[in-house]
Amino acid sequence: MLIKQLSLFVENKPGSLYPICKVLKDNNISIRTLSLADTEQFGILRLLVKEWEKARDVLSEAGFIVKVTDVIALPVADRPGGLAELLEVVDKHNISVEYMYAFTFGHNQTAVMVFRFENPEETLKYFHAENIDAIEAFDLFK
Amino acid sequence: MAELIIPNRIYQPEFECMDRAERRALQLKRLKESIERASVLDFYKKKFKELGITADKINSLDDLRRLPITTKQDLRDYYPFGFFAVDRSKLVRIHASSGTTGKPTFVGYTKNDLDLWSTCCARFLVAGGLTPDQVTQIAFGYGLFTGGFGLHYGIEKVGAAIIPASSGNTQRQIMLLKDAKVDTVICTPSYALNIAEVIKAQGLKKGDLAWKFAHFGGEQWTEEMRLKIEDALGIYAFNNYGLSEIIGPGVSGECAARTGMHIQEDHFLVECLNPETLEPVAEGEEGELVITALSKEACPIIRYRTRDLSKLFWSEPCPCGRTTMRMSRVKGRTDDMMIIRGVNVFPSQVEEALMKVGGIAPHYLIELYRPGNLDQAVVKIEMLPETFSDKMDELQKLKNSIDREISAITGIHFDIQLVAPNSLERTGGKAKHVADYRGLKID
Numbered sequence: 001m002l003i004k005q006l007s008l009f010v011e012n013k014p015g016s017l018y019p020i021c022k023v024l025k026d027n028n029i030s031i032r033t034l035s036l037a038d039t040e041q042f043g044i045l046r047l048l049v050k051e052w053e054k055a056r057d058v059l060s061e062a063g064f065i066v067k068v069t070d071v072i073a074l075p076v077a078d079r080p081g082g083l084a085e086l087l088e089v090v091d092k093h094n095i096s097v098e099y100m101y102a103f104t105f106g107h108n109q110t111a112v113m114v115f116r117f118e119n120p121e122e123t124l125k126y127f128h129a130e131n132i133d134a135i136e137a138f139d140l141f142k
Numbered sequence: 143m144a145e146l147i148i149p150n151r152i153y154q155p156e157f158e159c160m161d162r163a164e165r166r167a168l169q170l171k172r173l174k175e176s177i178e179r180a181s182v183l184d185f186y187k188k189k190f191k192e193l194g195i196t197a198d199k200i201n202s203l204d205d206l207r208r209l210p211i212t213t214k215q216d217l218r219d220y221y222p223f224g225f226f227a228v229d230r231s232k233l234v235r236i237h238a239s240s241g242t243t244g245k246p247t248f249v250g251y252t253k254n255d256l257d258l259w260s261t262c263c264a265r266f267l268v269a270g271g272l273t274p275d276q277v278t279q280i281a282f283g284y285g286l287f288t289g290g291f292g293l294h295y296g297i298e299k300v301g302a303a304i305i306p307a308s309s310g311n312t313q314r315q316i317m318l319l320k321d322a323k324v325d326t327v328i329c330t331p332s333y334a335l336n337i338a339e340v341i342k343a344q345g346l347k348k349g350d351l352a353w354k355f356a357h358f359g360g361e362q363w364t365e366e367m368r369l370k371i372e373d374a375l376g377i378y379a380f381n382n383y384g385l386s387e388i389i390g391p392g393v394s395g396e397c398a399a400r401t402g403m404h405i406q407e408d409h410f411l412v413e414c415l416n417p418e419t420l421e422p423v424a425e426g427e428e429g430e431l432v433i434t435a436l437s438k439e440a441c442p443i444i445r446y447r448t449r450d451l452s453k454l455f456w457s458e459p460c461p462c463g464r465t466t467m468r469m470s471r472v473k474g475r476t477d478d479m480m481i482i483r484g485v486n487v488f489p490s491q492v493e494e495a496l497m498k499v500g501g502i503a504p505h506y507l508i509e510l511y512r513p514g515n516l517d518q519a520v521v522k523i524e525m526l527p528e529t530f531s532d533k534m535d536e537l538q539k540l541k542n543s544i545d546r547e548i549s550a551i552t553g554i555h556f557d558i559q560l561v562a563p564n565s566l567e568r569t570g571g572k573a574k575h576v577a578d579y580r581g582l583k584i585d
Binding site for chain 1: 525532
């Protein structure tokens with residue numbers, strides 16, 4: 001299943017991140033994970049939150065530019081070759097990874113790799129065919 | 143009375159030092175001829191008809207005020223050749239100047255026009271020290287811009303040698319300056335400051351160069367800049383003024399007394415008007431220059447609103463002996479035109495480029511700096527939801543296409559900065575589009 005990710009435009013200057021987190025805090029929204037891509041002058045903040053619709057609405061209302069993107073969260077085995085197994089599928093189908101980031105969650109600290117592909121639905125099928133199943137939103141945010 | 147800082151030379155004393163009453167008679171005769179020439183143009187034909195004007199009804203120079211005003215927009219409306227009053231076979235040159243949007247405006251020259259233009263340039267060049275035995279270097283771009291070619295033919299007229307270096311490549315400019323023992327340089331004042339810095343960095347001293355005179359135009363500058371340039375380079379710097387819509391450089395220029403720029407009054411009638419009321423302002427009061435070309439054949443322009451703010455002086459005689467009216471440095475503009483590295487740029491051009499990229503124009507702010515001596519132009523653009531992407535390469539592509547469009551339209555590369563929505567200041571609901579931090583305003 002695909003996960004909804006929020007992407008926000010931020011300027012690369014002091015005080016750019018706090019107002020975003022403040023809006024989430026005021027609305028009692030917890031961040032599961034985030035990733036920040038930056039250039040000298042601006043950046044893109046990518047957020048995974050459970051109540052993504054609410055977060056999108058309150059952040060947009062607060063004047064931020066928010067874009068919703070489908071990403072795939074895949075479990076990564078904590079051993080040599082864990083990530084290579086995932087990328088082998090990507091490689092086999094000649095798919096380009098737009099970007100990716102990792103985090104761990106849950107009691108057993110499962111490692112998760114979040115991927116952004118051009119055609120997420122199709123890519124998901126390729127993983128499924130190799131018996132690699134994406135983490136469901138339900139599990140990710142429980 | 144002001145002192146003469148260099149030997150006093152006058153290229154055409156018979157016109158430059160003409161008795162004022164005699165000159166007025168000449169101006170009136172030429173104004174009538176100019177109206178005759180302009181009457182073949184649709185624009186003036188219509189205006190003259192509405193106002194009941196014919197050449198024989200113009201009996202004194204005061205009648206000038208009855209003539210219609212011509213604006214940049216009028217020139218644009220008749221693009222490309224609606225202001226050309228001669229047959230194509232009579233044209234020998236066409237230049238262009240940037241407009242408020244992508245299209246330029248053309249200006250044409252006959253053989254006589256080119257001769258007139260070079261003569262006007264020769265006058266201010268000689269006034270500012272040019273003699274036939276000198277070697278000159280032109281560091282203005284040669285092209286559609288009137289600066290390069292205008293000065294080139296003016297210098298030829300005087301009989302000095304020209305190194306047509308054109309703009310850019312400061313290292314090579316300095317090599318030429320030094321090795322060819324150049325006496326006179328033509329460039330923008332900010333470029334001269336840049337040369338001065340590079341010379342200093344190379345460890346060259348004032349005495350290593352033969353350089354004595356510089357003639358500056360093409361952009362706004364200040365008296366402080368003059369002092370700085372003269373001190374750094376050990377030269378005399380002279381100011382000149384002109385605009386392509388009228389002819390190019392050569393409308394006016396400074397003499398050895400440097401008490402304002404002498405207007406070539408036998409060829410140009412210059413009025414100084416209140417930009418709101420279009421009524422003349424008193425001597426020495428600031429107003430907008432409105433210029434009528436008296437002798438031009440290809441484009442006989444009448445009462446052109448230059449948008450340039452200046453002051454006119456005529457009572458006090460000049461120690462150089464010229465009897466012509468003088469104008470002060472151009473202080474600013476009555477519209478939002480910016481001059482960046484000598485190039486005319488309008489905010490609407492930037493807006494047009496942004497429209498082309500995103501389909502809608504976001505809020506933007508142009509910031510102008512002069513960190514060293516060269517203009518730096520930044521444009522801050524508020525990010526729009528429509529053009530935002532979660533992918534970095536897409537945003538980089540967006541920046542690149544904005545850069546490409548802006549430079550295609552303006553000829554200037556801006557530093558493109560994408561900023562957060564609502565982060566740019568709005569005053570009274572109206573967005574401010576230009577912030578100039580170059581310190582060029584003169585009071």
